[in-house]
Each structure stands twice: as structure tokens, then as C-alpha cells.
Amino acid sequence: MSPKSKKQDETNQALADLTADLQRIQADFVNYRNRQEDEKQRLIDNTRSATVKKLLPLVDDVERAVSHTPTELTDNTWAKGVASLPKQLEKALADLDVERIVALDQPFDPELHEAVQMLDGEGEHEVVVEELRAGYKNKRTQQVIRPSMVKVGRN
Numbered sequence: 105m106s107p108k109s110k111k112q113d114e115t116n117q118a119l120a121d122l123t124a125d126l127q128r129i130q131a132d133f134v135n136y137r138n139r140q141e142d143e144k145q146r147l148i149d150n151t152r153s154a155t156v157k158k159l160l161p162l163v164d165d166v167e168r169a170v171s172h173t174p175t176e177l178t179d180n181t182w183a184k185g186v187a188s189l190p191k192q193l194e195k196a197l198a199d200l201d202v203e204r205i206v207a208l209d210q211p212f213d214p215e216l217h218e219a220v221q222m223l224d225g226e227g228e229h230e231v232v233v234e235e236l237r238a239g240y241k242n243k244r245t246q247q248v249i250r251p252s253m254v255k256v257g258r259n
Contacts, residue, residue, distance in 0.1 A: 149242060153249045156202050156240065160250055163193050164237060197240070205239035207232045207252040216241070218251040225258030233257040 166189050177183040194204070205216050212219060212230035216239060223233060232254045239252030 149245055149247065152200055152202075153242060153247065156197065156200060157249050160240065163190075163197075166190055166193060167238075198243075201243045202240050202249065203243045205241055205248070205252050207235045207239060207254050209233075212254070212256045216248060216251055217254045217256075219256045220253055221255040223255060223257040227259035229259055230256050231259050 166186075170187050170190055173183055173187065197203070207217055210217075210232050212232055217232060218239075220236060222230075232252070234255040235252055236255065237253035240249045241247060242249060
């Protein structure tokens with residue numbers, strides 16, 4: 105083997121090593137960037153959930169107030185405006201990727217429901233028979249923000 109071809113082989117090997125190193129560094133950087141994006145999204149979801157959780161008692165109070173509107177105020181303009189608040193709040197929550205957990209007549213799921221009362225019954229399956237407080241979850245991650253408070257019966 106001539107010294108020239110030996111030097112060429114060494115140069116080619118060095119180039120191959122440097123190319124492999126560069127490819128590894130590029131892959132590491134792509135993985136790092138993806139991990140950072142995932143972490144950022146998790147932080148956004150957690151912050152959003154914590155904020156919504158603090159606002160849910162207000163949503164509950166507004167819904168309760170609207171459900172107890174006196175019949176003599178049904179045609180009142182102010183009462184109609186107040187009655188529209190729950191729909192506006194529901195839309196604002198939807199814009200934040202938050203959805204209400206459907207509980208009534210659903211099989212009891214301890215991940216989604218917090219049972220506060222168990223009613224006597226004859227069946228094998230536990231079913232939600234009354235929702236006492238609405239539950240909410242993140243639509244994107246399906247993470248429960250607040251479980252539904254429910255009464256459970258057997259069917």
C-alpha cells in the first residue's frame with residue numbers, strides 16, 4: 105500500500121468518524137428539542153388545569169344561581185343576561201381544552217367520579233344516578249381536573 109493511499113484511507117476514516125459524530129449530535133439535538141417541547145406543553149397543561157380548578161367553584165355558583173332563578177324574573181332582561189353566563193363559561197372552558205365529564209347514567213368510574221353516597225340496589229353494576237357537582241377534564245390529555253361528585257346506585 106502506498107503512503108498516498110494510506111493517507112487517503114486515514115482521511116476517509118476521519119471523515120466517516122466526524123460524519124457519524126455530527127449525525128449523533130444532530131439526533132441528540134432533535135431529541136432534546138422534542139423533549140423540551142413536550143415539557144413545555146406539559147407545563148402549559150398543568151398550569152391551565154390548576155387555573156381552571158380554582159375557577160370551577162365560580163362556575164358551580166353561577167350554575168346554581170341560574171337554576172334557582174325565581175319564576176317572576178324569567179322575562180327580566182337582567183335575569184336573561186345572567187342566565188346566559190353558564191353557556192359563556194362553558195365556551196370559555198372549551199376554548200381552554202376543558203370539557204365537562206358526562207356522569208349521569210354512566211357506569212361508576214373512580215378515575216372520573218367521586219362517590220359520596222351509595223344507594224341500595226339489586227344489580228351488579230354500579231351506575232351514577234345523580235350528579236351533585238360537575239367534573240371536568242382536559243380534552244387533549246384526558247387528565248381529570250376535578251372528578252364529578254356523584255351518588256351511585258346498582259342496576
